[in-house]
Amino acid sequence: MKTINLIQFGLGGVGRAVVQRVLAARDEFEWRYGLQLIYTAISDSRSAAIDLDGFSHAQLQAMVEAKTAGGFLDDTEFGYQSHDLTAIVDIAGTDETIVIDVTATDKTSDALLLALQRGYGAALANKKPLTGPFSLFRQLTSTGRLRYESTVGAGVPVIATLRESILASFDPVQRIQGCFSGTLGFLTTGLEEGKDFSELVAKARTLGYTEPDPRDDLGGMDVARKALILARTLGWPLELSQIPVESLFPPEMATGSVDDFMAGLPTLDEPYRLRVAAAQEQRKTLRYVASLAAGQAEVGLQEVARASALGQLRGSDNLAAFHTSVYNQTPLVLQGRGAGVHGTAAGVLADIVALAD
């Protein structure tokens, strides 16, 4: 039976979900594709574990448990203190290898380039390598062996639909609109229901919908990176700095502690209430939207018709609406759970299968 080596960078929430899904799917995978998936290397932010024969189910479980408990791989018997990702690819790769990048750093690019140069595949949930210079995006994606479904819309097949349905059928794209943040979806739906902005941010933070510092979500940069990945997938040579991004808080709140930020939020309640009311007078509602048209992308709060696909979106679901030559009267719409580790991990697994197949 043919073996496919997996080398995984990152063992956070998404990383652990990917390991769990691979373990759960292994037998069916062998039966369906005649391919055996083995992990020869895993790294976390501090250390790594390598076994060229492949880690056992029990060993992988032990690593996941150690990480879940807040530890690191070098706390386990398998790990050692090294974090040279390029060396890991060099050591743990074979002919049939897929590198999985589920980190959130821009430090993986060299290792990914080495993997692609060796003929390996790569599956990314990490947006950073794809949102650096355009030339790096081109280098990474030109082989066709790097897939990145989970970077936009988690498991909702936004990238696959764009590449393999719309672009593959030579259907010219006129406009893409999307809501790509579950957190900001939760906020805008709450605003529509009349809730206060400060209360919604506090609740989202308590529920774990936001990063520890909610400004990381409210600033919009994560959505901007997704818009950039879509734009570049369309072939547009944009840079991140060329995308106008509307932050949901004023610049003077960007510095200072998280506690100060949270304490200052009620000052924004009234301005948002007025903005929501103005939209509602025109049968519209506010959504945090990534818009792509005519070679340009922008990201920010938009008034959208309540009856539109974006206006009907509820809660933390993600949505992409493609306006094309074929989909000219109503857009092609994809919608579903865009947040949470399971959707993202499912998208990574779909990429692994596509690369292995």
Next chain:
Amino acid sequence: MKTINLIQFGLGGVGRAVVQRVLAARDEFEWRYGLQLIYTAISDSRSAAIDLDGFSHAQLQAMVEAKTAGGFLDDTEFGYQSHDLTAIVDIAGTDETIVIDVTATDKTSDALLLALQRGYGAALANKKPLTGPFSLFRQLTSTGRLRYESTVGAGVPVIATLRESILASFDPVQRIQGCFSGTLGFLTTGLEEGKDFSELVAKARTLGYTEPDPRDDLGGMDVARKALILARTLGWPLELSQIPVESLFPPEMATGSVDDFMAGLPTLDEPYRLRVAAAQEQRKTLRYVASLAAGQAEVGLQEVARASALGQLRGSDNLAAFHTSVYNQTPLVLQGRGAGVHGTAAGVLADIVALAD
């Protein structure tokens, strides 16, 4: 440059749109994939045209024009009176060949099986070969070289999402619900707006939304075939006869002329009005739904919540909602133009690209 031979069965509305899209995309296709697409054979319902060197742009345009004017291929200088599809595959195929089936008959199966046996690819918009005996479906699809995106939801990537996102990520499917008839979508949206059933059917017929005999749409068999293809894609060994299908007219109206049928339609207005009113009392609305769950499929008029994805669907758009282990609170939803030759032709082209790539 590598050449890919296209053999196309069918030159009706969809078939002509496929030829036009291939001609329009040819240059970009060569540039993008380094592959040259040539047509070596085309058949219509009476005759065929074969040229092993590949037809020129002008020749293909002439065939499309002849058919658009109501003629047949054997009216042109290229056609000859033969309609043995297996012989056409035998003569016009080479190492790199894709057979395109855009007919609506069950007479293409033998030729498709021969093509697959030779190692060719096949792209189907024709549902009939896939909705015969389950054993034939297995034979046709087991090689992985037969694609059928356009059979369900036209260009909306329902099949690709099911196969390459959901099944590929080993995400168990609990339930699929879909609206897969633009015609019946037009009718149910109209009923919701208070219009009479008879008036809506007459209008749909005038607009060309229905087959010449509207009973072909109202009977639900076309939707049942789509449900069967989805069920079989899930691996369920169902037969068409095992799918309960609700017809939108009573059995006594199944015989007789189209004119008699149209004249009898007003007798159905009051029953439908009552049914719509009963649904609306519960904040629901009627949709013609294909439902798949627990190994079973059924097709018919359902009361769905107005606030659900199906309830919010408008007009002739198609929709598929996948309820899975990952998409458990809200479904993964795909929505877009499901009717018309252009969406279908786009789906066929995406299949050709996937097979060629």
